[in-house]
Amino acid sequence: MSEPVIDVPTFTELQAAAGAAFVTELVSTFLEEAPPMLAELRSAQAAGAADAFRRAAHSLKSNSHTFGATRLGALARDLELGGLIAGSGPLDDLEAEYQRVAAALRALCRG
């Protein structure tokens, strides 16, 4: 857990390429879109819907990498490649990491 929640060079590179104001908007889109993805993972797990589970994890992974949320991306990747898992442990970890990422992104956008 020594790596930062957000890899700042990745984030500032994104700001430089797309514009800081645009990235702020993009972050708020992500913060709107991510909770439904997390909820989708839960419900797909409960329903045993492997495809939906993989797709939600895949989307979350992809967006995490965009913002430099390295650890969140790695957790999502494990779920994408691992497929449906038993137990709520990995999803709990993912949600906890997402809360940290959300807070860090908000802070970066204010900064």
Add this chain to the structure above:
Amino acid sequence: MAERGARLLVTDDNKVNRLLLTRSLELQGHRVASAENGRVALEMLRGEAFDLLLLDMEMPELNGFQVLEQMVGDAKLRDLPVIVTSSLEGVAHVVRCLELGADDYLHKPVNPVVLKARINSSLEKKRLRDQQKEMIKRFATSEVAEDLQQSGFALGGRRVRATVMFSDIRGFTALVEAQPAEETIELLNTYYTLMFDAISGHGGVVNQMIGDGLMAIFGAPLPLAEASLAAVRAALDMVEMIDLFNQDRVALNKEPIRIGIGIASGEVVAGYTGTQQRATYTCIGDTVNLAARLEAHTKVAGRNILMDGETQVALGDRVPLEPLGEVQFKGKAAEVPIFAVKERT
């Protein structure tokens, strides 16, 4: 840069990805539309013209692979460049996309510099392909252009039955000497436009233009029902168009022009000749020589349209003809019967 301002379609079910990709491309000067899944993307592609598609793979409703599969089967979309942007892992996915016709596969998150380079390269390739298609179209019907595209310019010949037509302007050399050069070129351009219209209107293909003469093929490379009849009807249209054209010329105190047309039917050896870079579709054989001789003979016979016996048999009585006896042509062992279209007086 020529690549600026291209019309691109971004397809991604993930809103963050879609917005970011759209933004990057807009910053590069392109006009960008977006679709949230494969089904919507195909609808948009079929409804309006795009220069390039950026395609995500993992999508609900219709995924990227299915979009690529549908595009391969659609003549209008087959040539649209596609760059896949995906975070699917594994070389197998990349290979499958390329096999389905994608130009490129970029892993997400996509580096904007790499994206720009790949897009420009794809657009440049598309521009060259469009140019090539345009060139082919100028000399061929859309069916032939399609055949060329699909066969990938396979050089090589085959024997086919076809009708060959030669046409030229009579007394053209004297005409050239009597008028300024600009006027000659303008005359030729009008003449060719009229002749091309008449020939392609009946399913023929103009495959050679030399000075004031042209050669056209009916029934090859693609089969044409009633190729002989189509050629004769095209010839009648050509003569009629020249008559109309002459009314304008006479009104301008210019000499009217006359054309001679020779038509022969039979077996020809047809194929693309040349190199991969520069190929033309052509026909060779006795039938071709005979059509050329008949065209030259129009001056002797004083008729606009002459044809061989095989064309006459194929026509039956659908076009009024007049037999002109048998003629000994150079390069022919025996005399051949020739026929003229009865001219309206």
